[in-house]
Amino acid sequence: MTDFGEMMDAETISLMLIGVAAIFGLQGSMAMAMRHHLFRNLSGKSPCDRLLGSPQAYIGPVPVAFFAAFYHLLLLGLLFNRLLGGEMILNWLSPLILISLPVTAYYAWLLFFKLRIRCMGCVRIQVINVMIALISIGLN
Numbered sequence: 223m224t225d226f227g228e229m230m231d232a233e234t235i236s237l238m239l240i241g242v243a244a245i246f247g248l249q250g251s252m253a254m255a256m257r258h259h260l261f262r263n264l265s266g267k268s269p270c271d272r273l274l275g276s277p278q279a280y281i282g283p284v285p286v287a288f289f290a291a292f293y294h295l296l297l298l299g300l301l302f303n304r305l306l307g308g309e310m311i312l313n314w315l316s317p318l319i320l321i322s323l324p325v326t327a328y329y330a331w332l333l334f335f336k337l338r339i340r341c342m343g344c345v346r347i348q349v350i351n352v353m354i355a356l357i358s359i360g361l362n
Contacts, residue, residue, distance in 0.1 A: 232360060237301055239357045244297040247350040251290035254343045258285045269341045278332055286329065290347055293322060297354070319358045326351040 258274045273279055279286055300315050326348050333344055 236357050236360050237304060240354050241298065241301045243350050243354045243357070244294045244301065247347055247354070248291060248294035248298065250343055250347045250350065251287050251294055254347070255285060255287035255291055257343075258287055269339045270343055273333070273337065273339045273341045273344065276337060278337060293318070316358065319355050322351050323355050 254270070254274075257270060258279065274285070281289060296318065297315070300318075303309075329344065330348050333339055333341060
């Protein structure tokens with residue numbers, strides 16, 4: 223009888239870690255999107271409210287948090303496809319993660335140096351994106 227740990231190879235563990243991180247990223251980005259949509263006009267005093275009221279919180283008319291939620295949903299979709307027996311589409315997963323790194327770096331720079339806002343929700347999403355990228359390095 224094989225041990226559960228022996229059945230799991232490094233790729234499976236990496237994909238599971240990416241999935242867990244993507245769930246946390248999705249929750250964080252959805253929380254920011256909901257806060258943006260529901261509470262943006264309340265106080266304006268918290269760092270998140272100040273950020274969400276800035277023009278940099280949008281790409282065109284769409285809040286950046288919606289793009290982050292879509293990114294994490296897409297990651298989860300690719301991982302669920304693999305879980306359900308489909309092929310792992312690394313030629314989709316790797317470029318998707320690589321594209322997220324400069325976007326994450328740009329928004330970190332924007333947040334900390336241009337706007338000088340310390341929004342913990344945004345920092346959490348940025349840290350998760352970097353973690354996903356670091357984990358995915360082991361897949362290639």
